[in-house]
Amino acid sequence: MIDLKNITFDHCLKCTVCTIYCPVARVSPEFPGPKQSGPDAERLRIKDPGLLDDSLRFCTNCKRCEIACPSDVRIADIIQTAKWKYAGRTFRPRDFLLGRTDLLGRPAVRASRLVNALAGFKPARILADKLFRIPVDRPLPRYDRGTFERWFSDHASSQDGFERKAVYFHGCYVNYNDHALGRDVVRLLNALGFGVTLTREVCCGVPLMAGGYIDRARKNARHNIGVLTRASGEAARIVSASSTCSFALKNEYPNLLGLDNSAIAGRIEYITRFVHRCFEEGPVPRLGPLELTVAYHAPCHLERMGGALYTIELLKRIPGLNLKLLHSECCGIAGTYGFKSEFHPVAQEVGRDLFRRIEAIRPDVVITDCETCKWQIELNTSRPVLHPVTLLCQSLDV
């Protein structure tokens, strides 16, 4: 019997619209595009896994094909699943390391100065490129000192006074690389009258899925579903300020990992959606004017999930802000994709138009919801990049 979990490939009309909007097919002749790698090739693969075409590794899982598809085919899901379902497993130290953000993060935050210095040390990077195929030109994320969880537990008592609570899924980036964003999230939620609680979360699993470590990803996902279900027992909202973490918890767990997340799915919200709802219900905290020109870049996964609108609506509420919406397109980095030497040139080429448009607008800051989009835009433009929550906090401070 052929095991068919996702039979949406059968709804494909072969219209090729997805391929028009595929950022990778646009720049790389090596990727035949989502239609061919997804629904077309799936018909062959289900009969004979030996017909697996290696070119589907070029897919970044940005999901733009699914946004474009007029027939609701889950094209990117088909491609992602095929990557690990039909391909033999080969151990790659790099993919293992990139996938295990927590394994790397925990020791790195203990010696953040040393790690950051090493990450910027050219000979070490050349060696890393040679040994692990991590591109020299791609700056590695900087590590903060200690973990955000540690900071939070030191300040947890400040959350006791709030009657209403929100569970905050902070993600690895906040925990190891950007405590300031985590503190801003707490501040913003407090300003809205919500106390924050954390759970014993682990990495959402996105980098593991990207590396093909699917069993490990499932293990993480089961753990997260478990702790979040227990923590949000009183129908509390679960908030994440990472567009990709929220997308994974909400959509990738059932669609890619085949797990039942129904206990939490309805309560997971990307932060701007949560904040927007609070604003609608009122009272709205006072937002001070920010005389800035900002360009907003909507991350692919937030667009797929449906949520860019909330960020845009919140930004519009900041007085004095001159908001420019960037043309909807992929920045190219796609999480760990841009950290792989073989894909780095593709990642850079995909984002070229976006970078050009940003430079043409000359904004004071670029706003985006995703940490890896932030790295990519900061690497390729002269502009600083902030999270919308940070900007909202700045406005609260005025």
Next chain:
Amino acid sequence: MKYDCIIIGGGLAGLTCGLKCLDDGLSCAIISAGMSALHFSSGSIDLLGYDPPGQVVPAPFETLSRFIEARPGHPYAKCGPETIEASLDFFRRELLAEGLEICSNGRDNHFHVTALGTLRPTYLSQASVFNERIREAFFRQPRIAVLTVKGFRDFHPGLAAANLRRNALFKDCEIVTGQIELPWFEQTPQNPHEFRSIDLGRMFDSGRGLGLVAARVKEAARGAVFVGLPAVIGFEDYNRVMKRLMDLTELIIYEVPTLPPSILGLRMDNALKSRFAARGGVFIAGDRVIGGEITGGRLDHVHTRNYGDSRLRAGHFVLAGGSFFSGGLVSEFDRMSEPVFGLEMDYQPGRGNWYSPAFLDRRGHPFLEYGVKTDQALRPLDRHGRPVENLLCVGAVLAGYNPVKEGSGGGTAIATGFQAALRVAAD
């Protein structure tokens, strides 16, 4: 979230409506589930190509009043000739602002050539398909070359030329065919058969090697002054690429629409969306409206698959979800429905009545005329048969016209979209 107008559907009708709303100073959001039928269209706008007996209409505005009088239920009758003309002018201005020039043959129809080499009457075309120079050159009955790109699967000059030769309009033309090899193919490991229109369009956009392409076109044209090529001559930078190619070859180059994805249609889609964004419209892509609440004869809000329990509110809503292909209408074994609100449909029950057994029947297929029933103001009836005050239906979701048989699809989308925006602004 609240807007003056929320439009369900981001195709030709929805985008025209959205642009007119913004033009009138209204706030507007479009929710679009997947890319629209423009991606499969010729990129020309048909207004009224054939009269009821099936004869070609030479000048649509001369027959439109009579046509409307005879068919009071037709969407055109709900707009009126003045609004139809104003909508087309508006449409052309909006596209021109994005650099896409749309030409007409005065107030007459003109023909555009299909990939099969047949002629279709149409009213508006992109400059690479119809302009004064093309018209004049054609009257001199020039030697014509129909060329393609070597390896390209979606256009076959032999087929097109064979049909053109059978056409009386071309009886004094000598038609030659040929193919050119693109220099870009020499630098890629791929087989030329793998390239689709969009890949070729982007190669032209790069602008590199155009001199060599021009030399090959000229050689393959074998003395013809008029060259038909598949519509792949630039996707974004088409104006500059086309001008350079014509300057370099000193030939008149004509674009023939290809199998999907159709670059002529894509250019239009791109220009409309860019214009909509530039005017401050909110375009939500890849999301589907799954329902809404109608109370007291008014649609209060809609919800979408992605936005879940969030209510998207608006003073007015416009349903522009398209026909069966786009999912704006749904057919089951023996019934048809409008899936978002369950609006009352105008159709003949019984599957046997829906289509003619002859695929290319000149009388057309009846199902193409089925759709949502509306009053003269484009307002529909809800599932209980009660009118919905602030919901308007536009484009292919409407009943009462046959876009294929009449050659009226584009015109209906633009005119009704424009008309709906006028009504929203007037309220």
